[in-house]
Amino acid sequence: MNPLVIDRQTDDWFWRRERADRMAVIIDAADFFKAAKDAMLQARHSILLIGWDFDARIELEPKGKTLAGPNAVGPFLTWLGKRRPALDIRILKWDAGAVYSIGRGETPLTMLRWKLSGPVEMRLDGVHPPLSTHHMKLLVIDEAIAFCGGIDMTTGRWDTREHAENDPARVSPRKTPLGPWHDATTCMTGPAAKALSDLARSRWAHATGEMLGPFAGDFDIWPSDVTADFETIDVSICRTLPEHLERPQANEIERATLAMIAKARRRLYIESQYFASRRIADAIAERLAEPDGPEIVVINPDTADGWLEAQFMDSSRIRMMGVAREADHNDRFRLVYPVNEAGTPIYVHAKIMIADEQLLKIGSANLNNRSMGFDSECDVVVDADGDPQAEARIAHIRDDLLAEHLGLSEDEVRDALADGGSMIALVDASAQKQYGRRLLPLPMRELTPDEEMMAESDLADPLRPRKLARAFHKLFG
Structure with a gap:
């Protein structure tokens, strides 16, 4: 065995190990948003999006629409759901992220429309320890394909790999210019996608108390512009x-x-x-x-x-x-x-x-x-x-x-x-x-006394829920 390889005889460093029939690494949100829209257009049964944040106003192809349906993600999901009534579309995002939505105009209105008449069910995840955040970023489609990485479908994430100065497409929904942003995610099919679906459904169940049944996914979905980096791995x-x-x-x-x-x-x-x-x-x-x-x-x-x-x-x-x-x-x-x-x-x-x-x-x-x-x-x-x-x-x-x-x-x-x-x-x-x-x-410098106090504060960056509780108890008695 290669001496670098993590010991495959122990399983305490991973939850599941499954085969991916195909897997790709996708760099930056321009490629991810387009790939996600392409894959969602192929959905027959379900779309389950799990994220830290979600903004219904963002455009999936801000440089110009090439795929069917509306360009903004909220209207696109509404259009897709009405076009395919049997499609189960659900979104779960961190509850404190709702605070950021208040000033977003169309996003709260979209959420309200979905709540009143569908076709998308959006829930807020507030079932977590105090000050903890739901930070996973998963998109699972028909249990046939899954995206897992660091990119949320929200404002400020879209950029190309050029990270060009003053890119006219890199703006907020209100057309405010945004700075360059570098990000990454993965895309995979096969049993590994099914395992990520199991994880996404468990997150939904923990947040809502509702256990979703498996969604059928026995056919191939793959975005046309994505090249697989790995096969059968x-x-x-x-x-x-x-x-x-x-x-x-x-x-x-x-x-x-x-x-x-x-x-x-x-x-x-x-x-x-x-x-x-x-x-x-x-x-x-x-x-x-x-x-x-x-x-x-x-x-x-x-x-x-x-x-x-x-x-x-x-x-x-x-x-x-x-x-x-x-x-x-x-x-x-x-x-x-x-x-x-x-x-x-x-x-x-x-x-x-x-x-x-x-x-x-x-x-x-x-x-x-x-x-x-x-x-x-x-x-x-x-x-x-x-x-x-x-x-x-x-x-x-x-x-x-x-x-x-x-x-x-x-x-x-x-x-x-x-x-x-x-x-x-x-x-x-x-x-x-x-x-x-x-x-x-990055420059090195001396910390001020206040910065020294903040540098390893359990209140700002806690390691475990119990450590945060002890920090609160020590601070407030």
Whole structure:
């Protein structure tokens, strides 16, 4: 057995492992939204969308409609449901996300119309520990195809891989210009899609008390513009679920993440919205302290999205940077952020981890405490297990992502990494450029006393529901 492969004899780091007949990695929401619409147009029985947020106003093809039906997702689902009365369409989103919907005009009206007369049933998920969020992003169609990753069908997510400056299609429903946004998801068919359907239905049952029966899905659905990266490959499904009511704690994503960090031999490539988990930072530091450990590149946004998140998560990131850098005696760690051709920072929302050419993990979980134990999350893991074809596809995905961020061709990245070449050398060379796509180092600085207090606060970024309860008790007695 390849020494990198996560031990297949233990099952404590995944919930289910099932075969995907086809699986693709989809980068950025322009391709995901179009692929999702294409797949939903092929639905015969059911559409089940599980997300952190949902905005009925967003256009699925803002650069110009090429597929049938309305372009805005809410009217599209209404049109599809009325056109196919037997189609069961359901949406579940985090209940606190409803607060964001108040100022969205058409979204609350669409929700009200659906509630009064269908054809879509939309429910809010409020069955979770206090301050916990429902963060999974799943779309399952007829149990024949499933999307799982980090992209919600909401405002601000759509962008192309060019992340062009002032792209006229990258606007809010009210036509306010939006900044560049980088994200990722997966698409798969076969038993792995059925397993993700089981997870989505269990989320619906926990939130609503209604157990949905299996939806028929014995035929092929696949978006016409999506090319499969893998065929007939095992996919491990990992969850984070906070202990709640009768449901036990599930920490499979944390264990899978730690296992991948421990198993990487030469290269560990990471994209995440945050870098704020002490356990993850300590695991990375342990590898950096080794005399011949892997080089590690972590790609974050330049700052968290929103003032409050920036106050807590950026402070925590500086603390974790310090943990990693203190152990980095051999200069094998970089924490960087991407900018587009004009030098504008690209917001990184993708959650990706690639260990060498052997292990690929994509999903909804960030490298923060909440994602490791407090919010609901779902990641999928592909293990090449020594298969040369799978190894080549994992290497392609990593090199393609690096090429996008560095403003290089994939061939240039692949050639640079051949025969033991260095990701860090590529990143450092990119940072010297004065223009164009590149990755820039996140600056290290001293924390203020207030930031020190916030940096690892259980109130801002709790690891477990019980830790949050203890923090409240300590604060308020």
